Amino acid sequence: SDGRVSPAEAIEWFARQGHDFLAITDHNIVTPLPDGAPLTLIPGSEISAHRGDVDYHVVALGITKMPQTHDSDPQAIINAVNAAGGVAIIAHPYWHDHTLEDLRQLRDHVGIEIFNTSCWLEIQKGHSLVHWDLLLRRGHHAWGFATDDCHWRIPDYGKGWVMVRAPENTPEAILAALRAGHFYASMGPEIHDVALDGREVTVRCSPARSVYVTGGYNYCPNAVHAWDGKPLTEVTVQLHPRQTYFRVEVVDFEGRSAWTQPVWVEPAS
Ligand SMILES: [Zn+2]
Known part of the structure; x- marks a missing residue:
């Protein structure tokens, strides 16, 4: 491990916290995984890449050995990860100070890290929501x-x-769900359900201070706030006619967020 603790200690800690699965992604190696772990383990790596003088880290999940490429170009690495049956994710765009153009060049990854704890606590560049929205607004179907x-x-x-959301807790089912966008990202809040009825969106969640139904058009302040201090657990809003997609962000009273994946909708007639 390139962390300060051993893989076994990390596995034990995450299992005790109640996590159902864990990916270990040391840099540029596939760390062998122990048998009999108390949670599901997904093999992987975080692979260094560069194009010109722009660096990228490609998180590769579900690979059992390093991909067969000597090319350090990020697209070549993404392609090799896919060829090996893995899932490729672009790590921490803000930490790299990636521009939109740096990201738009890449294809066939499943998405980007929109939140990264280590980048957040070390240099306050953990949130890459701007990168995400810019990609989404330009038609990239990238998961967060x-x-x-x-x-x-x-x-x-x-x-x-x-x-x-996976039918079983196996690496294969989890990787398939990640590819399909059947998941949400969180720093704490839980999002129990997002229901779409016509252009009406209903969100059910753990007690929240704010619920946003944002994306695709910015003159639609689809936000509900618990100004009165009474926690929100169910919120219904109408999409703006010009919203072609939306994503939900739930913020709790400690300022922690959870983010659904984007949902594309038919234009309002
Ligand atoms: Zn990294």
Whole structure:
């Protein structure tokens, strides 16, 4: 492990916190996983890449050995991860100071890290929501991931994760759900349901201070706030006729967010 604790210690900690699965993604190696772990383990790596003088880290999940490429170009690495049956995610765009153009060049990854605990606590560049929205507004169907990326030198663990809807707790089912966008990202809040009826969106969630139904058009302040201090657990809003997609963000009273994946909708007639 390139973290301060061993893989076994990390596995034990996340299992105790109630996590159902964990991916170990040391840099540029696939760390062998122990048998008999108390949670589902997904093999992977975080692979360094660059194009010109722009660096990228590609998170590769579900690969059992390093992909067969000597090319350090990010697209070549994404392609090799896909060829190996893995899932490729672009790590922490804000930490890299990626521009929109840096990201728009890449294809066939499943999405980007929109929250990364380690990047947040180390240099306050953990949130890459701007990168996400800019990609979405330009038609990239990129899913948003929250991760710890913990190295255990500071308390950078247990603050960002994904909640997956999968028929079973196996690596294959979890990876399929990540590919399909059947998950949401969270720093704490739970999103129990998002129902779409026509252009009416109903969100059910753990007690929240604010619920946003944002995206696709910015003159539609579809936000509900608990100004009176009474926590929100169910919110219904109408999409603006010009919203072609939306995503839900739930914020709790500690300022922690959870983010659904974007949902594309038919234009209002
Ligand atoms: Zn990284």
